[in-house]
Amino acid sequence: MRINDNFEKLPESYLFSTVASKLREYRESHPGVDVIRMDIGDVTLPIPQASIKAMHRAVDDMAEKTSFHGYGPEQGYDFLRNAIAVNAYAQRGIEITTDEIFISDGAKSDLGNLGDIYAEGSVVAVANPGYPVYVDSNVIDGRGGTLVDGKWSNFVYLECNEENGFKPVPPAEHADVIFLCSPANPTGVTFTKAELKAWVNYALANNAVIIYDSAYCAYITDPELPHSIYEVEGARECAIEVRSFSKTAGFTGLRCGYTVVPASVCGFDEAGNKVSLRKLWLRRQTTKFNGASYVIQRGAEALYTSDGKIQVRENVGYYLENARLIRETMSKAGFTVFGGDNSPYIWVKSPDGESSWDLFDKLLHEVNISCTPGVGFGSAGEGYIRLTGFNSKSNTEEAMRRIIGFFADKA
Numbered sequence: 448m449r450i451n452d453n454f455e456k457l458p459e460s461y462l463f464s465t466v467a468s469k470l471r472e473y474r475e476s477h478p479g480v481d482v483i484r485m486d487i488g489d490v491t492l493p494i495p496q497a498s499i500k501a502m503h504r505a506v507d508d509m510a511e512k513t514s515f516h517g518y519g520p521e522q523g524y525d526f527l528r529n530a531i532a533v534n535a536y537a538q539r540g541i542e543i544t545t546d547e548i549f550i551s552d553g554a555k556s557d558l559g560n561l562g563d564i565y566a567e568g569s570v571v572a573v574a575n576p577g578y579p580v581y582v583d584s585n586v587i588d589g590r591g592g593t594l595v596d597g598k599w600s601n602f603v604y605l606e607c608n609e610e611n612g613f614k615p616v617p618p619a620e621h622a623d624v625i626f627l628c629s630p631a632n633p634t635g636v637t638f639t640k641a642e643l644k645a646w647v648n649y650a651l652a653n654n655a656v657i658i659y660d661s662a663y664c665a666y667i668t669d670p671e672l673p674h675s676i677y678e679v680e681g682a683r684e685c686a687i688e689v690r691s692f693s694k695t696a697g698f699t700g701l702r703c704g705y706t707v708v709p710a711s712v713c714g715f716d717e718a719g720n721k722v723s724l725r726k727l728w729l730r731r732q733t734t735k736f737n738g739a740s741y742v743i744q745r746g747a748e749a750l751y752t753s754d755g756k757i758q759v760r761e762n763v764g765y766y767l768e769n770a771r772l773i774r775e776t777m778s779k780a781g782f783t784v785f786g787g788d789n790s791p792y793i794w795v796k797s798p799d800g801e802s803s804w805d806l807f808d809k810l811l812h813e814v815n816i817s818c819t820p821g822v823g824f825g826s827a828g829e830g831y832i833r834l835t836g837f838n839s840k841s842n843t844e845e846a847m848r849r850i851i852g853f854f855a856d857k858a
C-alpha cells in the first residue's frame with residue numbers, strides 16, 4: 448500500500464504532543480520538581496453536578512430493556528439538538544433549527560473532518576498564529592503544498608501581529624475556506640460584530656465559506672461582543688460554526704461538541720450547481736460517524752437546565768479569574784500581553800526577543816512552569832508564548848509568585 452505522502456510533509460509530532468513529551472522528559476530527569484502546567488487548555492474543575500446526575504440517570508437507562516439505547520442518530524439526539532437550538536441560539540435571537548445542528552465527539556474532530564466536504568484544491572485561509580488543527584488537517588488532506596520557512600505554499604496566511612491587535616483581516620487574495628476563531632486560540636482576542644461583518648462580506652463576495660471556531664464563546668463577558676457568527680447579517684449564507692462543551696463544562700475527557708451547518712450555506716459542484724453543505728455534512732457524518740454516546744449527550748443536555756447554567760457560569764468564572772490574575776501579573780512583571788479578558792488564554796510576548804522555545808525552556812527549567820510556545824501556532828507566533836487560565840486557583844497563584852520572583856530577580 449502506498450501511504451498518504453502528506454503525512455511525511457508534516458512536522459514529526461503535533462504541537463501539544465511535543466510539549467507533553469518535553470514535559471515528561473523534564474519530569475523524569477527532575478523527580479520531585481513540581482511543574483505547574485499552563486500549556487494545553489485542559490480543564491481542572493470537575494464536571495458540573497447537573498450533568499453528573501443526568502449521566503448517572505442515563506447509565507441507569509442503559510441497564511433496562513425499556514430504556515436502553517443502542518446506536519443513536521449519527522447527527523445527535525433531538526433532546527440535545529433542541530436544547531442547543533433554544534438555549535445557545537433562539538434565546539440570543541438567532542434562528543438555528545434543530546436539523547442544522549450536528550452533535551459530535553468534539554470540536555477538534557469536526558474542524559478536521561469538515562475537510563471531507565470541500566474540494567482538495569480549495570484555497571484555505573488560516574490565521575497566523577492559529578489553532579494547529581486547521582493547518583495540519585488540511586495538509587493531511589493535500590491542501591498545503593510545500594513548507595517554506597514555516598509556511599505552506601498553498602495557504603493564504605492571515606497575518607496577526609501587535610499592529611492589528613492579533614485580529615486577522617480579510618486578505619486581498621481569494622480564499623475558498625476561511626478558518627476564524629473567536630475568542631481566538633492562541634491569542635485570546637475576540638472579534639467585534641463589525642470585524643466579523645467584514646469577514647462575512649468577504650466570504651459572500653468570494654463564494655467562500657467561513658469555518659467559525661467558537662469553542663471559547665462561553666468566556667465572553669463583554670455584552671457588546673458576538674458569541675456566534677450568526678449574530679452578523681449574511682452569516683447564515685456563508686458560515687459553519689463549531690462549538691465544544693470541553694472548555695464550557697469540562698468535557699475535555701468526556702468528548703462532546705457540535706457543528707452548525709445552516710441549510711442556506713452552499714458550495715458549488717464541478718458544473719457550477721449550488722449544493723447544500725448541510726446535506727454533504729449529514730452524508731459525511733452518517734457514513735463515518737456513529738454518534739456521540741447517549742450518556743454523554745444526556746450530560747450535555749443537562750448543562751442547559753437552570754442548575755446546569757449556574758454551574759457552567761461558576762466554572763467559566765473561576766477560569767476567567769485565573770486568566771485575569773495571569774494577565775495582570777504578567778503585565779506587572781513587564782511583559783506585553785494580549786487576551787485573558789474574554790478568553791482563558793493569555794498571549795505573552797517574550798521580553799528580550801527570545802524565541803518561543805527558548806522562553807519555554809527557561810520557564811520550564813528555571814521557573815518550573817510549562818507553557819505553549821507561540822511558534823507552534825504558526826511562524827507569526829515566534830517570540831511569544833501562550834499561558835492558560837485552566838489550572839487551579841492555587842496553582843495559578845503559585846505560578847504567578849514564581850514568575851514575579853524570577854523576573855524581579857533578573858530586573
Ligand code: MLT
Nearest residue numbers: 486487488489555578632
Ligand atoms: C489548546 O490548548 O489549544 C486546546 O486545548 C487544544 C484542543 O482543544 O484540542
